[in-house]
Amino acid sequence: MTATAIPGYDYGTAQVAHAPLSLADFELLKQAVMFGPDDERYLRMAGEVLADQIDDVLDLWYGFVGSHPHLLYYFTDGQGHAQNEYLAAVRRRFGQWILDTCRRPYDQVWLDYAYEIGLRHHRHKKNQTDHVQAVPHIHFRYMVAFMYPITATIKPFLAKKGHSPEEVEAMYQAWFKSVVMQVALWSAPYVASEDF
Known part of the structure; x- marks a missing residue:
């Protein structure tokens, strides 16, 4: 599925809020x-490495x-019933997010979409x-806490294509820095504007 065919994937459109x-x-x-x-260079390399591993990640x-x-609670109706179509829809965008993290230029469009993700x-x-x-809201503590699993678990995938340990580490550090920046941007809706 191409990025433009992913339901709800509004990257670069007028539907996206301005950061x-x-x-x-x-x-x-x-x-x-x-x-x-x-870091930008190593993220491009990571994108090449991860492109055919998205489903595994x-x-x-x-x-x-x-x-x-x-954690699954946030994909339920609040009564313990998982919203499977919701999980599937988010999964497609989450896969595209991996590619966007690695491949997109970190410009105004990227910045706006990072903010949009926080709003969502x-x-x-x-x-x-x-x-x-x-459930209508994800608690802020889990936005921050999830930074660790989506960082720590990526390294084995980065190491699967025969790159040197130094290249794998550089890709991993670039990924980590990007995730930290993105979580900071996702946090904007949770923070008073004068404090952000």
């Missing part, structure tokens, strides 16, 4: 996580969420994209 962070502020955020041109991540009822986890827009009746 509350300027490009100048975004550059400072990059500096704060030590993200530079080498998602199987691992979904297995993790599914094995923890307090917050009561502002959760459930609206897929028109579901699931």
